[in-house]
Amino acid sequence: MRRPSFKRPGASGWRDADLVTAWQASSLLLGYPDEQLLARRPLLRRAAASLPAEAGLRLGAFLDHLDAVPPRDLQSDYVATFDHRKRCCLYLTYYVHGDTRKRGMALLRFKHAYRAAGLELGDGELPDHLAVVLEFAATGDLDQxxxxxxxxxxxxxxxxxxxTDAESAWTPVLDAVSATLPPLTGRDRDAVARLIAEGPPEEEVGLAPYGADAPAGGPVLLPDPVVPGGAS
Structure with a gap:
């Protein structure tokens, strides 16, 4: 049974069905650009074409990049971008807590949300990876x-x-995700300014129990995407 397509003012009038499509497509496109992802390009193009322009055009632009660049170069760029630049980290709790003890508790909060929806991550996988969170939002519990x-x-x-500053090819994907969320509040802007000036907190602690060795590419919670258009 399909989820009803209600409009929600907190998400700038986006229909639930469009949020699901945008978040799942973005989740896949933020994964490591391996053969499996590249094989899904036709499906992802159909998904992008079904979305409002503020997200669909941006995802389409990134798909153009995937078409134009050799896979090995895509993979090298992915590692250089997300593994080697702290400010391009895909793990959301890092920006709030850095590598501190508080981050461990924040990670548990994500895992509890997934368990409440009947989903479990594999061992060694961090639950705050942006691709995982987007997949959960799309296929697990939209509101949570x-x-x-x-x-x-x-x-x-x-x-x-x-x-954006790094002129990264992945910028349009983040632009698309941002387009699905409410505008930044003054408090959010203050937090961004503080992060730019100071960076995340620093306190080296062991996070191995929470999957600190997980690859930056990150997992998705379900193996098969649920986006319009059927299989490619």
Whole structure:
């Protein structure tokens, strides 16, 4: 049974069905650009074409990039962008807590939200990876997923700005995600300014129990995307 397409003013009038499509497509496009992702380009193009322009055109622009660049170069760029630049980190709690003890508790909050929806992550996978959160929001619990994204709005904005400054090919994907969320509040803007000036907190602690060795590409919660158009 399809989810009803209600409009929600907190998401700038986006229909639930469009949020689901935008978040799942963005989740996949923020994953490591392997053969599986590249094979899904026709499906993802159909999904992008079904979305409002503020997200669909941006996802389409990134898909153009995937078409134009050799896979090995895409993969090298992905690692250089998300593994080697702290301000381009895809793990949302890092922006709030850095590598501190408080981050461990924040990670548990994500895991509890997933369990409440009947979903479990594999061992060694961090639950705050943006691709995972978007997949959860799209296919697990839309309201709880949106809550997690909005709570980490400042970190998402810093990531978007960092990708923009680096002229990263992944910038349009973050632009598309931001377009689905409420505008930044004054409090969010203050938090972004503070992060730009100071960076995340620093306190080296062991996070191995929470999957600190997980690859930056991150997992998605379900193996098959649920986007319009059927399989490619």
């Amino acid at each position: 997923g949106r809550r997690l994204l909005v709570e980490h709005r400042a970190g998402l904005e810093l990531l978007r700005l960092a990708l």
